Amino acid sequence: MVGLGLSIVIPLVYGAAGNTPGIPGGRGVASVATIDYTGFLAGPAALGWVAEATLLRIAMLIVVMLSGVVVVAADQANPRRRLPAG
Numbered sequence: 001m002v003g004l005g006l007s008i009v010i011p012l013v014y015g016a017a018g019n020t021p022g023i024p025g026g027r028g029v030a031s032v033a034t035i036d037y038t039g040f041l042a043g044p045a046a047l048g049w050v051a052e053a054t055l056l057r058i059a060m061l062i063v064v065m066l067s068g069v070v071v072v073a074a075d076q077a078n079p080r081r082r083l084p085a086g
Helices: 002-006 009-018 025-053 056-076
Strands: none
Touching: 002 056, 009 025, 025 056
16 A cells, blocks of 8 residues: 555656756656665665564654655655745
């Protein structure tokens, strides 16, 4: 269910990376893809290590906390936030 709920994030991130002003689209998408694949490969191993060293609940708490970071970062990255009032 978490994957289903967060599945919209990836297309939005790739779209934003390709449309960032001042950065060529290919370079932006390549940067996000590098971060994405690194997390895809390292994330499960890191969570498994945490779960093995502590508890599975603590590993899942990390997932919840990182989801909260995504929410805060998305709000900060909103381009409409930077527009002057008026």
